Amino acid sequence: MRRTLVAIACAVTLSVTALPAAAAGKADPRQTAMDAAVAAGIPGMVAVADDFRGVSGVADITRPGKPDASGRWRIASVSKVFVATLVLQLVAEKRVGLDEPVQRHLPGLLPYPEPITVRQLLQHTSGLPRDLLPEDSWATGPEIDTERFEHFGSEDQIRLSTSKQPLQFKPGTSWGYSNTGYNVLGLLVEKTTHKPLERVLAERVTGPLHLRDTSLPRDFPFLFKPAAHGYEQLYDAPRGLTDVTTYNYSRYFGAGGMVSSGKDLNRFFEALLGGRLLPADLLAQMKTTVPLNGGLEYGLGLMKLNLKTAGGCAEDITVWGHGGDLPGFNTLSFHDESGKDISTLATVDLTASPDASLKRQLPMISEFCSPVVPTRAVAQAPVPSL
Numbered sequence: 001m002r003r004t005l006v007a008i009a010c011a012v013t014l015s016v017t018a019l020p021a022a023a024a025g026k027a028d029p030r031q032t033a034m035d036a037a038v039a040a041g042i043p044g045m046v047a048v049a050d051d052f053r054g055v056s057g058v059a060d061i062t063r064p065g066k067p068d069a070s071g072r073w074r075i076a077s078v079s080k081v082f083v084a085t086l087v088l089q090l091v092a093e094k095r096v097g098l099d100e101p102v103q104r105h106l107p108g109l110l111p112y113p114e115p116i117t118v119r120q121l122l123q124h125t126s127g128l129p130r131d132l133l134p135e136d137s138w139a140t141g142p143e144i145d146t147e148r149f150e151h152f153g154s155e156d157q158i159r160l161s162t163s164k165q166p167l168q169f170k171p172g173t174s175w176g177y178s179n180t181g182y183n184v185l186g187l188l189v190e191k192t193t194h195k196p197l198e199r200v201l202a203e204r205v206t207g208p209l210h211l212r213d214t215s216l217p218r219d220f221p222f223l224f225k226p227a228a229h230g231y232e233q234l235y236d237a238p239r240g241l242t243d244v245t246t247y248n249y250s251r252y253f254g255a256g257g258m259v260s261s262g263k264d265l266n267r268f269f270e271a272l273l274g275g276r277l278l279p280a281d282l283l284a285q286m287k288t289t290v291p292l293n294g295g296l297e298y299g300l301g302l303m304k305l306n307l308k309t310a311g312g313c314a315e316d317i318t319v320w321g322h323g324g325d326l327p328g329f330n331t332l333s334f335h336d337e338s339g340k341d342i343s344t345l346a347t348v349d350l351t352a353s354p355d356a357s358l359k360r361q362l363p364m365i366s367e368f369c370s371p372v373v374p375t376r377a378v379a380q381a382p383v384p385s386l
Contacts, residue, residue, distance in 0.1 A: 029370065030054055030342075033362035037346060040356040043241070044228040046073070046345040047363040048262025054363075057347070059228040061241060071227030072213045072261050073345045074249070075331045076324025079216075079258035080182050084122050084301020085272060086189050086200055088282045091118070095192050098285070105188055109155065111162055116171045118188070121181045122300035123290060125174065127167035128181040132251070136160050141234035141351070144327050145242050151219055152251040154187050154197075175290055175298065179255035186254020197253060206264075209271055213261035221248045223259065230328020233351040241348070244328040256324060265333045266341040273320060273335060287320070305334065312361070313369035325349050332364040342367035 034045040034056035044057035044067040053069040090096040096105065101115035110116065110128075120126040131137065138144045161180040168176040186197045193200050198216040206214045213225075223245050231241040249257040260268075271277050278286065287304070289297035295309030303322050307313040321334035327350055333343040346352070346360035365371040 028052060028054065029366040030363045031056070033359070033366045033371070034344075036362065037356060037359040040359045041353050042346045042348055042356050042360055043231055044345075044347040045360065045363065046071070046227045046262060047342060048266060048344075049340070049342040049367055050266065052342075053262070057228075059226070061229070061231065061243075067228035067345075067347075068225070069227070070261060070263065071225050072223060072259050073227045073331070074223065074230065074247075074324075074326050074329040075258050075260045075265065075333075076252075076256040076326040076329060077179075078260070078265065078322045078324040078331050078333050079252075079254075079256045080301050081272070081322050082201060082205060082214075082258060082268070083182055083185050083189065083197075083254050084286065085277055086197075086204060087118065087122060087185050088278050088286060088300065089204060090189065090192055092279050092282055096188065102184060102188060105191055106184070109158060109184070109187070112167055114167065114171050118185075119300065120171050121178075121185050121188075123175075123298060124177050124181065125172055125290065126178060126181050127169045127171045127174070127176060128178045128184070129161045129165040129168065130177055131179045132157060132161050133164055136164075137251075141232070144232065144244065144350075145234050148244070148247045149221060150248060150251070152253070154183075154190060154253060157251045157253075158183050158187065175292060179252060182255035183253060189254075201258075205268070205277065209267055211260070211264040211268060214258065214264045214268070215260075216253065216258050218250045218253060218257065219248050221246045227261065227345055228347045230326075230347050230349070232327050232348060247327070249326065252326075256326060262343040262345070265331075265343040266335070269321060269333060269335045269341060270339070303334075307365060307368060312365040312371055314372055315369050317368050319368060330360060332361065334364055334367075336368060340367055 030047050030052055031054045037045055038057040043061050044059055046067050046069050047054045055067040055069050059065050059067045091098050098119045099117050102118055116126045189200055190197050201216055229243050229245045232244055234242040286300040286302050289299045289304050291297050295306035297304040305319050307317045319334040319336050324331040330346040330349040335341045342364050344363050362371050
């Protein structure tokens with residue numbers, strides 16, 4: 001999840017104007033923002049906050065019907081916060097050391113001689129490759145469509161990624177987003193607990209918090225009770241959008257393979273940031289960040305975003321959470337210290353236009369302020385999913 005926040009950050013350098021207010025103040029600004037995103041080309045949007053459950057557009061482009069605000073969707077890299085929470089729980093139990101080499105628990109997994117600590121994996125300072133090489137993953141839009149049922153075991157993506165690529169940098173010397181690193185963390189949870197990651201997740205987080213819509217489906221490709229279908233423009237015109245809802249995301253089992261709902265995401269973050277899932281000292285470490293750019297900082301699996309520096313708000317507002325990108329599903333889930341929560345879904349991700357990519361962020365920003373938006377869309381370079 002780098003692309004959407006990059007768009008916010010880029011907005012700082014552009015002239016901005018306030019988002020038009022709803023006529024006579026009757027419409028909720030979050031609803032107005034969702035409608036604007038749909039008008040810009042997003043097929044469907046969902047936004048869930050404590051005092052708001054809104055939808056816009058359609059759930060399925062082949063038939064009438066709005067998205068379901070209580071439905072499930074693929075949350076992509078927001079999964080990383082769940083995995084980081086499990087790892088930090090094991091740290092609290094002294095079963096894992098935050099600053100010990102992960103190789104101590106997973107000998108022979110990584111081909112590099114440099115020691116890589118658990119903390120570095122959590123904070124993306126490990127230097128591990130970001131993802132698979134294009135030759136081993138999606139190199140073209142049509143391949144996203146045709147390679148949707150490929151199985152990956154817990155170690156497969158890690159070994160395939162690291163065996164063909166050097167470290168991005170010496171561990172601990174820089175920052176580089178790594179899905180491979182979070183798959184290593186998922187495997188660390190499995191090896192330490194001697195249980196599948198999805199079972200540990202159920203026992204420690206989703207069960208106790210009664211998150212009935214949240215799971216790690218692994219190879220199971222179907223999405224039950226979807227909030228909406230996900231789409232991408234994978235083929236040239238005149239062919240239209242391709243439905244990518246049904247998919248096997250076992251390749252991202254620790255990095256982004258989870259399913260959830262807006263209500264569940266908000267409940268999870270309320271519990272996490274409220275101190276119900278981690279001891280205070282480890283929550284503080286989770287919220288100890290390294291600065292990136294444009295108001296974005298990264299902790300141990302947790303994003304910190306200053307919405308003023310990022311160009312989204314005129315006021316100095318800081319929010320915590322994460323975002324996620326997978327084919328057909330763009331997620332933003334952010335929360336402030338006063339208890340405001342919002343989780344949003346947009347149903348085109350990788351192939352959204354610059355204008356749609358910008359406007360799908362505005363419902364989230366509208367939870368915390370009256371957004372300021374660029375007078376022209378921000379051009380974005382393609383970034384791999386998640």
